[in-house]
Amino acid sequence: MASKDRILRLKEETRCNILDASLKIVKEGGWDALSMRKIADEIEYTAPIIYEYFANKDAILMELTRKGFLLLAKKLEEARNRHRAPAKQLEAMWLAYWDFAFAERELYQVMYGVRVSCCEMAKILPESERPMDLIWDVIVELMLPHVGTEEEVCIKYYTFWSVIHGLISINMVNRGNTDETNQEVLKTAITGIIRSIKG
């Protein structure tokens, strides 16, 4: 039954359209502007049809979150692969992280926003751990040959993540700093932590 396949393909396309429409609406009017009826309008259906493709609104956000983590992991890998030395890799990866946050501002907001507590997220969304794993590995490599306990790596990782995520959060709502200042804060923080790792 080839027609079955065609139907399935159409359904998959509609599912995709729903996600695209959602992201478009959010980019135009922010997360508050996103509603089931507006999504339906955008894909030229009525609202209840969306529930054939997603359990509820949260499921749409979750899927966008998942796609966000996949894209971020891809960007991080690309950044890493452009260098050989772990220190250079780490720096490039955090700069890629920064770029991702503003290139895909809406995705970043839903990924690290206040939707779901991250403890559950790791269970529901295994993809959410990919970016952390990628960076974690490079930190371990940088600490060679004296890799400390997991706790020590954890502290390094969270110090990095905090300063970058903090700077991103502040700039997301603020836009108070010049790009030069931000780059300065970023680079000094990154090189500072890297230096402290290498001892």
Place this chain on the structure above:
Amino acid sequence: MASKDRILRLKEETRCNILDASLKIVKEGGWDALSMRKIADEIEYTAPIIYEYFANKDAILMELTRKGFLLLAKKLEEARNRHRAPAKQLEAMWLAYWDFAFAERELYQVMYGVRVSCCEMAKILPESERPMDLIWDVIVELMLPHVGTEEEVCIKYYTFWSVIHGLISINMVNRGNTDETNQEVLKTAITGIIRSIKG
């Protein structure tokens, strides 16, 4: 007319009750649970009466934000006054900042959440600049006698703020780290930046 005074006092009290009720509802059910009708229920009135005291829901959030900044500034001052040396003062102030964020988690969320872009906030809420000013001054003192340009102080300030705000944001939704890890990240970051300031 003493009765006028009594009326005014009652009005002021109701205004205060609205804010208290709001915070209570948020503490019990999160920011999503806050609605005008629930506030009205809590103060044993109906919803429209709230508009006699606040222009709209945002005005209530703004007032809570204002109170948050005042309280934070108070905590920072107290922390500073417990020490003499600028380095010790700075460390104590950031630890106080951290404590405030979790002791008054809901206030912190509305203060540094995604409600209003901070550029406007400084105009509408002058109080929002107090905490930054307090910390800024200590940073300048710490840099003595070679105080750099405003840009340089700015970079120091934002580096501090980013790492602490980042760590707070992550832990607000995450609770993935142990308290010991968090304290470790905090202290190493703070002393690291302080050391880099003192050169």
Place this chain on the structure above:
DNA sequence: TGTACCGTTTAACGGTGTTAAATAATTTAG
């Protein structure tokens, strides 16, 4: 006593997420 005023509530509007029932379209069976 009548009237102006003030505090308060009721009712309504347009919006939200979500669900059940009704309808339209398509596939399947006879």
Place this chain on the structure above:
DNA sequence: CTAAATTATTTAACACCGTTAAACGGTACA
């Protein structure tokens, strides 16, 4: 090729949201 069954889609409704206009009740003052 028609009739039945299944599927796709919409309409209508529910309960909630922020907000506003109109109606209501009581109090103060002429």
